[in-house]
Amino acid sequence: NMKQGSLLGFFTKK
């Protein structure tokens, strides 16, 4: 089944 990704894997904290 599918695992929910996190935005932190795509967007960097400034």
Place this chain on the structure above:
Amino acid sequence: MFEARLANGNIFKMIVESIRELVVDVNIDCSTEELSIQCMDSAHVALVSMSLSQSAFDHFRCDRSLSLGLNLPNVSKIFKMMGRDDTMVLKAEDSADKLMLMFENDKSGTIADFELKLMAIEAEQLGVPDTAYKCSISMPSSEFQRIVRDLQVMGDTCKISCTKEGLKFSATGQIGTGNILMRQNVASEKEEDHVTIDMEEPVELNFALRYLNFFTKATPLSPTVILKMSPGLPIVIEYPIEQLGHVKYYLAPKMEE
């Protein structure tokens, strides 16, 4: 001193209603150019990016950039007391520890004013890279809302695939599978009914319907919604607010285990 006057206060009310279930405590960042919000949900799965240009306001004064820390459910309660045709005025001193909201009804002449204590919310600003998306779809926002609502019956994950066939939404669950295929439609004379699909290369991604459903709370803001996708990247779902701004939602995809 920050002061802004919006003749159609309802726009701001709809913006609050479109994000308050996703992000609770937010900073409304005020600059000379715009009011903006950038905030992730508590699970860091979705990001809200809202912008309302100073040109949307009849009067806009922002001497110094300010961050107004607010609890959106409380702001939403205050807006319940605003009449549909009221003018909204926001006001805060530079040493902002409270926000004044005023609702003026031109017809009856009544003025309601409220004072909200501001919160100190530590801002976790995210760098959202500019991306040239492989697929960009513009479609009626009511249609997107209906698709998301209908597919929630079938399961909790929606596969969105953009191919030369068109844009397909699929959901599978205990009771079975549902597919909704939309094709490009620029024939109807009503611009708002158009579906335009710009596909540079096919993309197929999976998303949690629970979040997509949250995003459709922005439907009253815009007759059209724009979906942008690239392989392996978060989807962007944008509700333009006429030429005055937008509410954008970014959602991380679900991946095969």
